[in-house]
Amino acid sequence: MSAIVAIVGRPNVGKSTFFNRLIQRREAIVDAVSGVTRDRHYGKSDWNGKEFSIIDTGGYVQGSDDVFEQEIDKQVELAIDEADAIIFMVDVESGITGMDEDVAKLLRRVKKPVFLAVNKVDNAKRAEDAVEFYALGLGDYFTLSSVNGSGTGDLLDALVEVLPEKEKEEADLPRFAVVGRPNAGKSSFINALIGEDRYIVTNIAGTTRDSIDTRYNRFGFEFNLVDTAGIRRKSKVKEDLEFYSVMRSVRAIEHCDVCLVMFDATRGFDGQVENIFWLAQRNNKGIVILVNKWDLIEEKETNTMKQYTERIKKAMEPFVDVPILFISALTKQRIYKAIETAVEVYKNRSKKIKTRKLNDVMLPIIERTPPPAYKDKYVKIKYITQLPTNYPQFAFFCNLPQYVREPYKRFLENKLRENFDFNGVPVTIYMRKK
16 A cells, blocks of 8 residues: 555645646646535655655634534544645645644644645745744745645655655556435445445535545455545536536546446436436446435335336336345445445456357357348358457357347347346447458
């Protein structure tokens, strides 16, 4: 594991801008509205050949009545506990504020390296103004500008000197994204899995605004879990911030291996959940459907689950070979089964079938049920192979590929699923000229 560095400070001092500069991507949302960063946000950076993880935290506001700010304070304290070193960011334009003094008081008790970074210093006059930050009692400071990058090199030189050596090289891990509508229980699900309040959870929809990775390594499973902002309909996306959050969720789907599509059982598998499902399917991702808050469904009968499953499958037609689990993030009902299923779907997505076995199984089936004649032309499929892609794609070589219609392609797909288990994974079939 690489060393961890936390960026802390009061709201709107430029922590997320600095974070984006270090990881060289626009990963954390940056907005003039204070309090945009709510959860701890992780990224990778390196300096002088030394790699480390960066945590971008929400702004620390001690003693606030705001539900989000109280939760943000807990997240900042958790980040400080996790980190090997801490960058305390302040704003030269505002000077020392009461909130800065609160953070400094917290950090003076921490027995870890603390680097005081005075941000927005982009001229000589501001460099002189930075002298007042000695009053925080944290020793020397570093002046920098998150926007243009000046001064960051000196800070990073000092930072990497105190970081512990990396223990071992980390392999590329599978990525499982938890996606769904706002307030479906995605963050509660991940918190329940990892056994800590990694994400802020409130009953207000839209609490999570960034897509955030958590490494999961328990019970023999190891992968990255991605909590995403809820995806709303375009008509509901009014503020810029909400738009960026939706884009992050869409990008999380594009860059994951398996999507755990979660929705609230009390609201049902509605049109917006369907859109998320089809977005994952179009991107050829493994899919697991999680019906959350199942404990809230009253008057359950013997066949309630079966009827609910049938309604979901009706909405998903023709791609119905998808695992559906009824869970409760609150009571932890079946949450570990959800992870086992996601791992199985990941294996199905990565499955490679030998060409000989594929032909031995499929050619006799095709011989018994050949493609229907079209315009008095008879299609003869001679050979099948799996394409070397990271999800299941198959090429069927025949004499007249243009005459093979969609219903027969679905028949071939169903036979592949029956014989080779591609549960939860979209399968693509191409007809090629032999």
